Amino acid sequence: MEIFNWAYKLFIDLDFSRSSASYGNLVVNIIVIIIVALILDFISKRILVAAFTVFAKRTKTAFDDILVENKATKYVAHLVPTYFVYVTIPIVLKSFAYWEKFFEKGMSIFMIFLFLWIIRSVLHSLKDYLKTKPAYSDKPIDSYIQVLMIILWLFASISIILTLFGLKIETLLGALGAISAIILLIFRDTILGFVASIQVSVNDMVRIGDWITIDKYGADGDVIEINLATVKVRNFDNTTTTLPTYSLISDSFKNWRGMVTSGGRRIKRNILIKTNSVRFVSGDEIEEFKKIQLIRSYIDHRQADIDKFNSQNSVDKSIPINGRNMTNLGLFRKYINQYIENHPAINKDMTMMCRHLQPTEKGIPIEIYAFTTDKRWVNYEYIMADIFDHVIAAVKYFDLEIFELPSNNNTVFVETDGDH
Known part of the structure; x- marks a missing residue:
């Protein structure tokens, strides 16, 4: 496009060589694209965030308000400048095949991270919203969100590796299968926590707000958080005990919920x-x-x-x-x-x-x-x-007496003949 060649003509008129003019034109175009992208990002964030904030205030549900608080609209606004860069840079790099391939990989990876961050903000908003509902306030929502994020990160990591090295999915999965033992060792606690979270939820063993006692970890208080790896207990002395989630199924503990819900x-x-x-x-x-x-x-x-x-x-x-x-x-x-x-x-x-x-x-x-x-x-x-x-x-x-061990005040010493 002619709009991207104005700097090239300018450098030619200034008696630069064709090679120097091409590189100079590339640098100028990239600087202009970056400036325009930053302006678009600023404008889109202002417009989208402001518009969605007004919309959220007019609706009855609190979910859209939570989306604003978790910056979901801010991440969505980044799509506008990203799309602009994704469309214009290939045109600028048309004569630079090597850099065009490098850019495509970089933009693909950036898009993966951007979509991951958008989904993450939506999931965190969903988590905060469900915690406001009485039916879900005592459920381990954090564990479910963390499991979903781990799955998303896994797919994102695979996509990034495939993009960087140009591999096929079959080749990557074969390599992962070969090192599965190492993967299991690295993610042991995560896997155990995931299994424990499901069992705790399905069997209704512990809820947020339950008073539990686990002597092994010195925990005696209310459960304030259950996530994939840990359970946090606020003890009655206002200290906090953090214990592995899988300890709830591997060790014995006392849950006082039955007493709280009973008649006495x-x-x-x-x-x-x-x-x-x-x-x-x-x-x-x-x-x-x-x-x-x-x-x-x-x-x-x-x-x-x-x-x-x-x-x-x-x-x-x-x-x-x-x-x-x-x-x-x-x-x-x-x-x-x-x-x-x-x-x-x-x-x-x-x-x-x-x-x-x-x-x-x-x-x-x-x-x-x-x-x-x-x-x-x-x-x-x-x-x-x-x-x-x-x-x-x-x-x-x-006319009964209570037993108690003698103290110094009521001990009677009897002196006997002979040595003391």
């Missing part, structure tokens, strides 16, 4: 009663225990059954071990049962009991097993502490 949070704690403080209760003491309102009706009913049994079997009441009798520990357990049944913060529709565990060298464990209606951590701890404050204070009213 479990209390499972015991106190240790000294074995030698457990004894039978005499008749006079029973009258004193009847003053405790929560077990008054129980004592009346229980004593009637005991008296009836002992009378029918002509039991010698002079020794408490004969026949049936109440114990202070039995009354205490019944009192705890009645107390937690009447506690306003305990869920009455879930398991609720005070149980007697296997005696140990430190005493008899009396365990409270119940569920609080309030599952929030601070409130749960307050409710549990309130219950055990009362239970510990009530022990002495049943």
Whole structure:
């Protein structure tokens, strides 16, 4: 085209040789094309971004707004100057066959990267949009986007190699097959993470927002991110633990989601009663225990059954071990049962009991097993502490003792004859 030969004629008129004039014309044309491309890029970005921003504000969906935030329109605007350069440069390089082939390869690679960046911005916009939807807010969207990007990068890398070296796809795939073991070694974590992400999602093992505990990695908190390679957990001390995604299927962990979605949070704690403080209760003491309102009706009913049994079997009441009798520990357990049944913060529709565990060298464990209606951590701890404050204070009213190891203040030293 004549428009690209004006510099050549100018150099000829200035007595340059034909060869020098050709190269001078090439340099001038490339500079002009670059300047025009930059101007087109600036104008297209201004027009396209402004137009799409106005359009996004008028629509009800938030997806187009997110596209603007992720600069998708900016990357699309680059297509205009790219197309201009792609069309004009071959004309300028018509007489330079070597450089024309070099340019074609360079432009092809640039176009691959540009399309990859456009698709990447669209996928990231889709990810951000889905995270605003309640149905997808707890799904590992990051993992899916990363998998798609890995596939796109793989195809892009193959296309770039084919373009640079002029290879056929069969030749490249054959070479990749020969080094597949090395590829598997390099992408081991990625492959494991990909498989783990699918299993975690399909089996609904972990969601974003779940409270999980993994002792191996010191993680105890809420899941804030699940992607292809890692899972991020914000611990309750505001530190962040990062662990491999595949650890969710290779190691054991505790997910507290069931507790959060259930009707209560479990209390499972015991106190240790000294074995030698457990004894039978005499008749006079029973009258004193009847003053405790929560077990008054129980004592009346229980004593009637005991008296009836002992009378029918002509039991010698002079020794408490004969026949049936109440114990202070039995009354205490019944009192705890009645107390937690009447506690306003305990869920009455879930398991609720005070149980007697296997005696140990430190005493008899009396365990409270119940569920609080309030599952929030601070409130749960307050409710549990309130219950055990009362239970510990009530022990002495049943003439029982709580086991605890001796301290310096209550250790008694006995002096004996002989050497110390």
